[in-house]
Amino acid sequence: MEERKNPKHCKDCVSRLPMFNLLNDEQYDIVNQTRCKVWFRPGETIFKQGTAMTHVTILTEGLVKIYLEGIDNRNLILNFARPISLIVGPGFLTDYKHHFTTIALEETAACFIDVNAISEVIKQNKEFALEMLKGVNEHTQFNFKRFVELTQKGMHGRIAEALLYLHNDVFKSEKTEVNIKRQDLADLTAMSKESSIRILKELKDENIISVEGNSIILNDTAKLAQISSKG
Amino acid sequence: MEERKNPKHCKDCVSRLPMFNLLNDEQYDIVNQTRCKVWFRPGETIFKQGTAMTHVTILTEGLVKIYLEGIDNRNLILNFARPISLIVGPGFLTDYKHHFTTIALEETAACFIDVNAISEVIKQNKEFALEMLKGVNEHTQFNFKRFVELTQKGMHGRIAEALLYLHNDVFKSEKTEVNIKRQDLADLTAMSKESSIRILKELKDENIISVEGNSIILNDTAKLAQISSKG
DNA sequence: AAAATACAATGATAAATATCAATATATTAT
DNA sequence: ATAATATATTGATATTTATCATTGTATTTT
Numbered sequence: 001m002e003e004r005k006n007p008k009h010c011k012d013c014v015s016r017l018p019m020f021n022l023l024n025d026e027q028y029d030i031v032n033q034t035r036c037k038v039w040f041r042p043g044e045t046i047f048k049q050g051t052a053m054t055h056v057t058i059l060t061e062g063l064v065k066i067y068l069e070g071i072d073n074r075n076l077i078l079n080f081a082r083p084i085s086l087i088v089g090p091g092f093l094t095d096y097k098h099h100f101t102t103i104a105l106e107e108t109a110a111c112f113i114d115v116n117a118i119s120e121v122i123k124q125n126k127e128f129a130l131e132m133l134k135g136v137n138e139h140t141q142f143n144f145k146r147f148v149e150l151t152q153k154g155m156h157g158r159i160a161e162a163l164l165y166l167h168n169d170v171f172k173s174e175k176t177e178v179n180i181k182r183q184d185l186a187d188l189t190a191m192s193k194e195s196s197i198r199i200l201k202e203l204k205d206e207n208i209i210s211v212e213g214n215s216i217i218l219n220d221t222a223k224l225a226q227i228s229s230k231g
Numbered sequence: 232m233e234e235r236k237n238p239k240h241c242k243d244c245v246s247r248l249p250m251f252n253l254l255n256d257e258q259y260d261i262v263n264q265t266r267c268k269v270w271f272r273p274g275e276t277i278f279k280q281g282t283a284m285t286h287v288t289i290l291t292e293g294l295v296k297i298y299l300e301g302i303d304n305r306n307l308i309l310n311f312a313r314p315i316s317l318i319v320g321p322g323f324l325t326d327y328k329h330h331f332t333t334i335a336l337e338e339t340a341a342c343f344i345d346v347n348a349i350s351e352v353i354k355q356n357k358e359f360a361l362e363m364l365k366g367v368n369e370h371t372q373f374n375f376k377r378f379v380e381l382t383q384k385g386m387h388g389r390i391a392e393a394l395l396y397l398h399n400d401v402f403k404s405e406k407t408e409v410n411i412k413r414q415d416l417a418d419l420t421a422m423s424k425e426s427s428i429r430i431l432k433e434l435k436d437e438n439i440i441s442v443e444g445n446s447i448i449l450n451d452t453a454k455l456a457q458i459s460s461k462g
Numbered sequence: 463a464a465a466a467t468a469c470a471a472t473g474a475t476a477a478a479t480a481t482c483a484a485t486a487t488a489t490t491a492t
Numbered sequence: 493a494t495a496a497t498a499t500a501t502t503g504a505t506a507t508t509t510a511t512c513a514t515t516g517t518a519t520t521t522t
Contacts, residue, residue, distance in 0.1 A: 070379040090371035093364055099375055122361065126354040129364070133324055133353075136367050140321035143374060144330055147309075148301040151381050151421035154478075182500060190382035192480055197501060213488080214499090386509070413470065423510055428471060444518080445469090 010035060015060035015111075017084050019131040027121045027128075034114035040104035049101040055112035057087040062108025063170070067187060068100050077188040079142065080105070080170045086135060093119070150190045153228075158189040159199040160228035163209070167218055176218035241266055246291035246342075248315050250362040258352045258359075265345035271335035280332040286343035288318040293339025294401070298418060299331050308419040310373065311336070311401045317366060324350070381421045384459075389420040390430040391459035394440070398449055407449035 010016060010032040011025070023031065037060070040046055046057065049069045060083050067077040078100060081087060091097040092115060122129045149161055162185060166178035180188075186196040200216070203209045208224060210217040218224060241247060241263040242256070254262065268291070271277055277288065280300045291314050298308040309331060312318060322328040323346060353360045380392055393416060397409035411419075417427040431447070434440045439455060441448040449455060 068375055068379055071383045074383050076379055076382055090368040090375065092368055093361060094368050094372065099372055119361070122364075123357040126360070129357070129360045130324060130350070130353065133360070133364050133367065136364065136371070137321040137323055137325050140367070140371060140374075141325065141330060143371075143378070144299055144321065147374070147378065147381075148299055148307055150378075151307055152302045152305050193499095194481080194501085195479060201501080424469095425471085425511080426509060432471080 013060075013111075015058075015084050015109075017058065017086055019086070019128060019135070022125060022127045022131065023121065024125075027124055030117050030120055030124075031113055034117045035111050037109060037111045040108045040110065042104055042106055042108075044104050044108075046102040046104060046108070046110055047098050049098050051098050053089060053091040053096045053098050053115060055114055056092065056118050057102070058111040058113065059083050059085045059087060060109045060111055062104055063106040064102050064108055065105055065184065066100050066102050075101075075187045076190060077184060078146075080166070082170065082172075083109075088118075088132075088136070155189070155191055155195055155199050156202075157228050157230070158191065159185070159196060159203070160224040162189050163216065163218055164221065164224055164228060167221065176221060178216050178218065179214050180216070181214060241342075244291075244342075246289075246315050248289065248317055250317070250359060250366070253356060253358045253362065254352065255356075258355055261348050261351055261355075262344055265348050266342050268340060268342045271339045271341065273335055273337055273339075275335050275339075277333040277335060277339070277341055278329050280329050282329050284320060284322040284327045284329050284346060286345055287323065287349050288333070289342040289344065290314050290316045290318060291340045291342055293335055294337040295333050295339055296336050296415065297331050297333050306332075306418045307421060308415060309377075311397070313401065313403075319349075319363075319367070386420070386422055386426055386430050387433075388459050388461070389422065390416070390427060390434070391455040393420050394447065394449055395452065395455055395459060398452065407452060409447050409449065410445050411447070412445060 009028065010020065011028045020028075020031070034055075040062070046064060047053075059081050062083065064081050064087075065077060066079050066081060066087070067075045070076050081102075087102060089099045091099050096115065122132055149158060153161070163178060165188075166180060167176055171178045182197050182200075183193050185200075186193040189196060200209065200211060203224075204211050206223075208218075208220045208227075210219060240259065241251065242259045251259075251262070265286075271293070277295060278284075290312050293314065295312050295318075296308060297310050297312060297318070298306045301307050312333075318333060320330045322330050327346065353363055380389060384392070394409060396419075397411060398407055402409045413428050413431075414424050416431075417424040420427060431440065431442060434455075435442050439449075439451045439458075441450060
């Protein structure tokens with residue numbers, strides 16, 4: 001694992017979020033005082049739904065899965081997050097509990113900042129407050145889109161959409177290759193694992209994708225987009 | 232229709248939200264300058280998804296339906312709102328568009344406040360800003376709950392849950408009576424109209440509910456709660 | 463009141479999706 | 493490497509849910 005130097009101060013951190021540039025020195029100090037950075041191995045839980053939300057999380061390295069723990073041990077994946085992302089759930093300013101679980105899928109680094117420090121900075125800095133609200137609203141837009149997809153599209157459309165999401169927003173490489181476990185694909189598309197496997201097989205049989213282990217290659221993203229919109 | 236006097240100033244309005252008590256006189260003036268109050272008849276659209284979000288809406292009288300316009304003319308009802316509610320969609324501070332449609336179900340009054348006035352007040356008043364963010368987070372919690380329900384529960388559970396929601400949060404009377412069109416019940420539970428009718432019939436046959444026209448009487452809320460959790 | 467329109471209900475059927483069981487394949491730990 | 497464990501795949505089947513067509517019942521408009 002690549003060794004990253006833990007910077008003396010948030011102000012100098014190469015992994016800081018654009019919105020943190022809005023802070024002045026004093027506000028940076030408030031944030032910096034309580035911050036701590038932790039590395040997680042793949043599969044490790046960063047925080048779990050139901051526990052107290054004492055910190056907000058900034059993902060600085062790696063890849064995480066964010067999901068709702070639902071009924072009968074079924075999960076619903078809200079999204080995957082890549083650096084650099086601020087992870088603040090809806091427990092902030094309300095019940096101060098985590099409303100979703102976050103686990104690392106790759107070697108992942110996260111910085112934790114005390115929620116009180118964040119509240120204080122929001123109070124001191126109007127622009128930061130607006131950015132915070134803006135971020136939450138962007139998430140809500142994303143969730144609305146998924147709300148419609150998961151309740152109104154058939155399985156083919158949902159899988160196609162999920163593959164494009166993974167390609168465009170999560171793996172983002174020139175190679176049209178995404179990497180996901182079948183159960184995770186099922187939890188992302190609100191279907192059974194077996195169904196997700198079957199849809200993948202159909203897409204493979206039509207040469208729209210190729211499958212090699214956990215790696216899925218999108219051969220025809222245009223066709224996938226079509227399946228997603230019609231399917 | 233009952234005549235309501237349009238107060239000279241928001242500050243004196245009997246229908247103002249608790250969070251507006253945080254404002255000082257100057258901030259009240261900012262809000263008051265642009266406000267305008269409009270009455271809507273049942274069925275009228277208050278604002279429509281996709282249009283520019285120039286104002287935030289405060290529901291002061293009546294009942295509204297808030298829904299996502301989805302695929303192939305299918306709708307997904309997010310929630311019903313009763314006075315006094317602040318309606319600010321996720322377009323605020325982002326693309327300034329409406330991301331859902333709101334229509335009146337009863338005679339409804341709404342006050343409109345310019346988004347720029349709200350932004351200004353948020354900047355000037357920390358506590359107001361925090362309340363705003365808190366409100367959005369509460370909505371997100373509600374949406375997460377529904378996300379799981381709609382994707383993980385069967386039709387019986389979803390209908391039972393919807394009836395309890397209508398009773399507890401929307402109609403709130405001592406009488407366990409709720410009033411909803413079958414298509415709306417379907418749009419609220421993400422199923423076809425025919426399926427919603429069939430589930431209602433089953434519940435009626437088991438005497439868990441009684442049906443008289445659009446009026447549904449919940450005879451056994453305990454049983455509904457049980458169906459909702461297990462169903 | 464009659465006509466027009468919207469909404470509700472029902473049955474028959476088809477389509478979508480989940481479940482269960484079994485086997486295969488990969489991955490990790492010893 | 494071998495065993496143990498986790499994940500993937502497949503087939504058969506049952507369940508869930510939607511669609512279509514039709515009829516009934518309200519509600520509104522003329």
